[in-house]
Amino acid sequence: MITLIGQSLAKEGLEFQYRGPLLECRSCKLKNVCFNLDEGKWYRITKVRDKEHECKIHEGGKVVTVEVEEIPVPIAISAKNVVEGETITYKPINCREHTCEYYHFCHPLGLRDGFKIKIVKVVDDIECKGNKKNLKKVLVTW
Numbered sequence: 001m002i003t004l005i006g007q008s009l010a011k012e013g014l015e016f017q018y019r020g021p022l023l024e025c026r027s028c029k030l031k032n033v034c035f036n037l038d039e040g041k042w043y044r045i046t047k048v049r050d051k052e053h054e055c056k057i058h059e060g061g062k063v064v065t066v067e068v069e070e071i072p073v074p075i076a077i078s079a080k081n082v083v084e085g086e087t088i089t090y091k092p093i094n095c096r097e098h099t100c101e102y103y104h105f106c107h108p109l110g111l112r113d114g115f116k117i118k119i120v121k122v123v124d125d126i127e128c129k130g131n132k133k134n135l136k137k138v139l140v141t142w
Contacts, residue, residue: 001068004034005045006058010066014045017073019109024057034063040110043068072120072139076105079134082122090115090142097130105137117142 009016018037025031030053037043047067055063076093092113093106100106105126111117117140126135 001036001043001070002033003037003043003066003068004030004053004055004063005066006055007052007060007062007064008058010045010048010064012045012048015042015071016045017042017109022057028056030055030063033065037068038070038110040073040108042071042073044071070141072141073108073111074105074123074137074139075108075111075117076102076126076135077119077138079125079136082119082136082138084119084122087116087118090117090140093133093135095128095130100129102126102128102135102137106135111142115142 018039018041020039021031021035025034045066046069049065051065052062055061090111090113095103095106097103119138119140121139123137123139126137128135
């Protein structure tokens, strides 16, 4: 996949989460290239191309054409029956501990209740402070 990224960020191997389109960009002629990724998913830059474009948003005023690949998304799920390679129905963690270091794993951007997700890798246990739940950090695709 081809997209555009700020010149200062354009490095092979950089991993980032696409957070969605910006309102400031709605009149830009390049918006379809910048906003062709899926909101909430994670990507890795695999190649930086020489092509640069002017940009009003990015630091330095330039974006660079890059090739990216989708990579698995880190999330938290209930630790019951977690099996690598299995496809399950996503059920969000009910948590209101906004200051918790794991909050963004329990509330992943772009992932909704009922989505089918595939567990690519079980990463680690998560020590849940708020709900005292038994959680695992996993990498998933959907």
